[in-house]
Amino acid sequence: MDGVGLHKRLEANSGLLIFGILLVSAIGGLVQVLPSIFQDSLVAPTAQTTPYDPSELIGRDIYIREGCGVCHSQQVRPLLAEIKRYGPYSRAGESAYDRPFLWGSKRTGPDLHRIGGRYSDEWHRLHLIDPRSVVPNSIMPAYPWLAERPANRGPDVRRRMRALQALGHPYSEAEIAAAPAALAGLMEIDALIAYLQGLGATLNAGGFDQASRTAPSTREQRPHSADGGDAHFAPEAAG
């Protein structure tokens, strides 16, 4: 029987067609996606990566809520120009506590993965409330309401931390119990700034200087292995 004849059979049987589609479309996922899900090294935190503290966590959730990620990436590619502009390129393990990941797909504004420590808290506050007061021709939206609302709005921070704990983030019971106190008196804007100041901060402080020494010599990639081979970028290895 030729191919067309065979296909005629498939076409005459809806069960077979459904099964065929399911099978054929699943292959790619099984071969390509499934191994990544079981590859633990992909989500093994780097030596500097720690779970978000309560204010950072709330700040991150605000970042998601406001859709900051539609304009800002958090992924420095291993290209010379990007490393020069933003800092050490992004490693898989740095996102180990990111649910969801926020690497982004569009840079209407600059990348933020290394923003921590670049500006003062006060600069961020002015910038978030009125971006054009510090960057005259910025097209970023203003977020005045963040300064008017307490950081502990919405689902309780302990519930958030418990959910993450259940997913394997190493929060201790004491940390969770102390979380509401850590947020006391903070406004949403403070939490968001805490989150931003934490992004890449340890690396900016020199943790990754091995990375800049071995920066790619061309603007093309230097092959980086995301599967655990990043260990030599950890500060211990960097000496």
Next chain:
Amino acid sequence: MAVEQAAGRALRPAGVYHDRAVTALVLCSVVWALLGMLAGLYVAAELVWPEIDFGREWLSYGRLRTLHTNAVIFGFGVSALMGTAFYSVQRTCHVPLFAPRLAWFCCIGWQLGMLAGGLSLLAGWNAGKEYAELEWPFDIAIAVVWVCFAVVFFGTIAKRRIQPIYVSNWFYGALIIVIAMLHIVNSLAVPVGLSKSYSLFAGAQDAIVQWWYGHNAVGFLLTGGFLGMLYYFLPKHADRPIWSYRLSIVAFWSFTYAYIWAGPHHLHYNAIPEWVQSLGMVMSLVLLAPSWATMVNGVMTVAGAWEKLKTDPALKFIVLSLAFYGLATFEGPMMSIKSVNVVSHFTDWTIGHVHSGALGWNAMITFGTFYFLVPRLMGAPLHSVRLANIHFWLALAGTMLYILAMWGAGVSQGLLWLSLDEIGELSFSFKDIMASMAPYYALRLAAGLIFFAGVLLLAFNLFMTVKGRRTIAVAPPKTTGF
């Protein structure tokens, strides 16, 4: 014609086709087109005049842009796909819909879900994954409606009175099955309250799962689903059978097989394993073949119906959409090549690519289909062919201007960001590059206005066609092919 070739013994007509839900879905789709593109216009304007959110959360760019993408893809796109799937599956099977009440449930459930979902996005409920921003209560609602959609669709196929399952149904079928699979896996999350959840996957794994979903939402919804529309309405309209049956088989299976692999081209040079990126790139290049095979099949099907093309705006829309389909599916594989993606990734080039697909392909084929379909549903001529012709030119001009503006913006961003001077320092600051985008963004806004003016004409034209009329009752042919 071949699509509904009916040979064999005569049977009693099995009732009439259930088309009222089709009409409802088509009209809802038009409303979503208006709402979604209005939101698109507004965010385009915000990139020119950032103050026009007036400090209001729900007008804020990050929320409104999310509403834009959801309203156009899931409101406009899915309503159109569901409506045309219900219409064509009855005609290609020669039976009325299976479980028509369930079809109504799909229609109403989807509209209410999207309406509430859209409002929730404005309220800041956001799961944070592109094209899967709706929070978990909506994810569940979507899954329920989708399963009902599957029951109605495959139920109708199961009771068909024509033996072969026509090719448009393979594509609609793949849309239903694959989107269900992607949606369920990618939405897995641990809820903390109604408005918030944390993804089951973290970091790099989440990224891989997300773009397996994201790329194939494009693949099986914006491409595959609309190919179903193409395979039914193009031959129907041109009044000729599909040019090559063999080519459609090959294109369908290679498309279904290959698309799934291509997701990682959204993550080139990101922190995921090298082999995943390379595989994604290769499979994206492979995709050029089935994509263009389908385009050739479509173009050859209309070849010989060129006379009709001159006078019939609906057919013009469909043929032009094929051209943009060809453009987007050529550009896509090129952008998947890592050395091209280095420049295009993160820039407005991607936005241009998206809209050459979204405006040129998805929106245009839907417009063409609606201009063809609504008069048939009403049993009355289109209110104004002249307005439809004007719409055609507005749509073409708007799309072209949009793409050109974004190519200009994207290529300059990409190159200027990477540009180093002779001593290896960055040539331009980010702020200066951003500021130089102003003219392109203004041009895109103009393009959007032109395109939107066309959509207003469409809405008016279809409204006048439907006004004061009811969906007519059509019975399946009396003969059948079993």
